[in-house]
Amino acid sequence: MGVSYRKAPLATLDAVGFRDIPAFYNLLRGTEGLDGAMILQTCNRVELFLDAKDPKEIRNIMLREWALETKFKLGELNRLVDAREGKSVVEYLVRLAAGLESMLIGENQIVGQLKNSLAEALSNNSASPLLEDTVHRAISAGASIRDQTGIGRGTVSLGSAAMKLAEETLGKLQDSRVLLLGTGQVGMLVMKALRARGVSSIIVAGRTVQRTRSFCRTFGGTPVEFQTVPSQLASTDLVIVATRSSNYLLTKDSLAHRENSNRRLLFLDLSNPRNVDPNVGELDNVIFRTIDDLRGIADNALAKRRELVKKAEALVTLRVEKITALLQREEAEPIVSDIYRRADQVREEVLRKTLAKLDLTVEQQESLKSMTVSLVEKLLDGPVLNLRRAAERKDERVLTAAGQIFEENRPR
Numbered sequence: 001m002g003v004s005y006r007k008a009p010l011a012t013l014d015a016v017g018f019r020d021i022p023a024f025y026n027l028l029r030g031t032e033g034l035d036g037a038m039i040l041q042t043c044n045r046v047e048l049f050l051d052a053k054d055p056k057e058i059r060n061i062m063l064r065e066w067a068l069e070t071k072f073k074l075g076e077l078n079r080l081v082d083a084r085e086g087k088s089v090v091e092y093l094v095r096l097a098a099g100l101e102s103m104l105i106g107e108n109q110i111v112g113q114l115k116n117s118l119a120e121a122l123s124n125n126s127a128s129p130l131l132e133d134t135v136h137r138a139i140s141a142g143a144s145i146r147d148q149t150g151i152g153r154g155t156v157s158l159g160s161a162a163m164k165l166a167e168e169t170l171g172k173l174q175d176s177r178v179l180l181l182g183t184g185q186v187g188m189l190v191m192k193a194l195r196a197r198g199v200s201s202i203i204v205a206g207r208t209v210q211r212t213r214s215f216c217r218t219f220g221g222t223p224v225e226f227q228t229v230p231s232q233l234a235s236t237d238l239v240i241v242a243t244r245s246s247n248y249l250l251t252k253d254s255l256a257h258r259e260n261s262n263r264r265l266l267f268l269d270l271s272n273p274r275n276v277d278p279n280v281g282e283l284d285n286v287i288f289r290t291i292d293d294l295r296g297i298a299d300n301a302l303a304k305r306r307e308l309v310k311k312a313e314a315l316v317t318l319r320v321e322k323i324t325a326l327l328q329r330e331e332a333e334p335i336v337s338d339i340y341r342r343a344d345q346v347r348e349e350v351l352r353k354t355l356a357k358l359d360l361t362v363e364q365q366e367s368l369k370s371m372t373v374s375l376v377e378k379l380l381d382g383p384v385l386n387l388r389r390a391a392e393r394k395d396e397r398v399l400t401a402a403g404q405i406f407e408e409n410r411p412r
Contacts, residue, residue, distance in 0.1 A: 002047025014273035025124035036128025038121040097142020106151040141319035159193030182242035183215035251277040
């Protein structure tokens, strides 16, 4: 269940975003009826992937907790949230990994975001085996679809789209003085796009001086301390902000050094939640833009890639069927494992009694043991195959019957 750019502007995504993800994971772990959870929070979406037996009940519980956590109106959140269950979740994850659900179709950043989200869920002891398996399979399927269709090649990246938006306002950027605030993945994409356009005057500020220097050694730019950012704004043309702060890092007060300046300044806030106070746009010669303003560029890119999208969507259907069948088959594995375990216990007990009555060489004993193993495997091959096929069809009657038939005899 989640809220994405398709229904909500950035301001709303800011409002429904989790400020303290580890704390919310702690709440999720204590939620009755919830076996696992993963939070995916990016510039374009805030989503919860949940492993629960009763989807309807857990949806209502999560909506209430989500609204309480973010202080967002429950009725409005309910209206914005898209909810899926079962096979639809698998399909959505595969589409995500393939880049079909991104604002910029085919972009690769979402793959890293999915991996990071899963890693974060695992580190918070919140991802169930089923959830982990599903996400891994979806990422693998998405990578395969990208390779087969080429949908990720030549796509407009977030960094490139940001540059196009900046050029629409400032014109050619080669001679512009740029301040990049943020040294994460989005900052890296932005830096690559700036360098590709021949921009050489780029200063960079990040959370720590050490991290900023490391970023600049790898990707370019001149590191500066964050405290100096307000004074840098007086001579800057373009400020690109891409951090994960939960507060405004730049406000009207940050622009005190620009008083009476005729120099035009563009703020481009790519963060979620916002890191620049929108009120900066009220100042003379200051223009404020957010990731919402990239949608027009995204629409143009999509129009040129419709054929690739069709090919990718056809492959999604095939991959989803395969993943769903494999996941359903795994429902039979506990029963299968139990059957083999019990059969092996009986085999070893009968073999031990038989060997005690016979005078056999070591070689003969090993031959007899191999024969009993082979006999058990051949006897169980057919029933186990049928069990797995029943699981793929979600035939609960067969699975239940198998569990009862092979249930251990209890002492009378």
